[in-house]
Amino acid sequence: MNIYLATLLPEALLVDLPEIDAQHEEIFNRIEWLKTACFDSGYVPIDEFQSLLDLFALHFATEERIADEAGLDFTHHAGVHGDTLRLLHRALGEVLSGGQDAHSFLRYAECWFERHIREDDRLFVAALQSGNYIPSRRQQTVASHCFSAQA
Numbered sequence: 001m002n003i004y005l006a007t008l009l010p011e012a013l014l015v016d017l018p019e020i021d022a023q024h025e026e027i028f029n030r031i032e033w034l035k036t037a038c039f040d041s042g043y044v045p046i047d048e049f050q051s052l053l054d055l056f057a058l059h060f061a062t063e064e065r066i067a068d069e070a071g072l073d074f075t076h077h078a079g080v081h082g083d084t085l086r087l088l089h090r091a092l093g094e095v096l097s098g099g100q101d102a103h104s105f106l107r108y109a110e111c112w113f114e115r116h117i118r119e120d121d122r123l124f125v126a127a128l129q130s131g132n133y134i135p136s137r138r139q140q141t142v143a144s145h146c147f148s149a150q151a
């Protein structure tokens with residue numbers, strides 16, 4: 001799959017942690033690509049929907065790793081991640097069985113993610129920054145790779 005879309009993240013959704021902002025943008029890009037693919041052809045590319053859920057899982061694991069490295073209590077936030085992944089997998093199953101349409105699934109995923117960034121991730125990053133959190137070298141490398149790949 002060849003995905004390239006211009007930056008979709010409005011400034012209000014930037015959390016000022018490059019690795020996380022890059023992942024947020026990649027997920028929004030994937031959702032937008034899937035919307036276009038479904039609208040254009042009426043076909044639901046199941047593998048691409050699954051890969052969207054894989055991106056969510058990777059992103060949640062990244063936040064959980066960063067919180068762990070910083071020694072933050074991430075129990076509640078990680079619980080939200082787990083509940084959401086279960087819900088998204090169940091909803092995707094409904095799409096596959098014809099019980100829910102793909103566009104509703106994508107709109108739900110997009111709205112949920114935007115709210116999660118505004119309400120949960122911003123608090124998480126604020127907690128990191130208040131503790132003088134310094135990203136590890138690995139995080140800096142991953143983040144710069146993501147941004148250079150988009151240039």
Ligand SMILES: [Fe+2]
Pocket residue numbers: 060063077081116120121
């Ligand atoms: Fe999160």
